[in-house]
Amino acid sequence: MYQDILVPTDGSDGTRQSLTHGLTIADRFDATVHALSIVPEGPLGTLQTDEAIPAAERAVERVEAEAKREGVDAATAVERGVPHEEILEYADEHEIDMIVMGTQGRTGLDRVLVGSVTERIVRMADVPVVTVRLNDEIRIEDADEAARIARKTAEREGYDEVTVLEDPHRTSASWIVPLETDAGPVHIHVDAVTSEARIARGPETE
Known part of the structure; x- marks a missing residue:
């Protein structure tokens, strides 16, 4: 179902947390x-210091190294531009199936920017977006409750004959x-903090 997973990263604690999540999936x-x-x-060029590009390169190299240790294939890229636009463009060009993002970046302004970017991606992306929080308390710890x-x-969205195909897993x-439903298999993502749920993908997009 998921063949290519995009993890935007700036090397911060928040994006490292999302990397762990992405690698598990x-x-x-x-x-x-x-x-x-x-x-x-x-309009006037890079908004950060001259260290921005080397820092970005180090961030994706760390992801590649971590993926190698976990036995997961990895691809890396560094782009310049408006963050949410570049992420969405990359997802489209590389046929990404899921985007995994943190809700916090470094400190100060970066925390605001990362949160803003994630919000835009959630609203605008055509593929499932999984957001990873740093410090929120997990409320749904039981697989049966998630199911x-x-x-x-699924029933609220109009699916009938709904049964669980396999044990839910948390990342x-x-x-x-x-x-499994009358219309075929679907995956539901349940936020373990807020209990909010959404259909990640239906059979029509397989």
């Missing part, structure tokens, strides 16, 4: 992790619940 589905670092640019929420979500702050 990639390992389960035998997928490739794409590490993408964006050097923000405006119950997933079934209710960081989300549960992924595979379901």
Whole structure:
């Protein structure tokens, strides 16, 4: 179901957390992790210091090294531009199946920027977006509870004859619940912190 997973990174604690999440999903589905670092640019050029590009390169190299240790295939890229635009463009060009992002970056302004970028990606992306929080308390720790929420979500969306295909699995702050329905298999993502659930992908997009 997932063959290519995009993990935008700036090398911060927040994006390292999302990397762990992305690698877990990639390992389960035998997928490739794409590490993408964006050097923000405006009309007058790079918005950061001369160290921005080397820092971005180090960030994706760390992802590649971590993926190698975990036995996961990895691809890396560094782009310049408006972060959310570059992420969406990369996802489209490389046929990405899922985007995994942190909700916090470094400190100060970067925390605001990363949160803003993630919000835009969630609203605009055509593929599932999994967000990873640093410090939120996990409320849904039971697989049966995640499955119950997933079934209710599928039924609310109009699916019938809903059954759980296999045990739900949690990666960081989300549960992924595979379901069988009258219309075919679907995956439901259940936020382990907020209990919010959404259909990651239906049979029509397989």
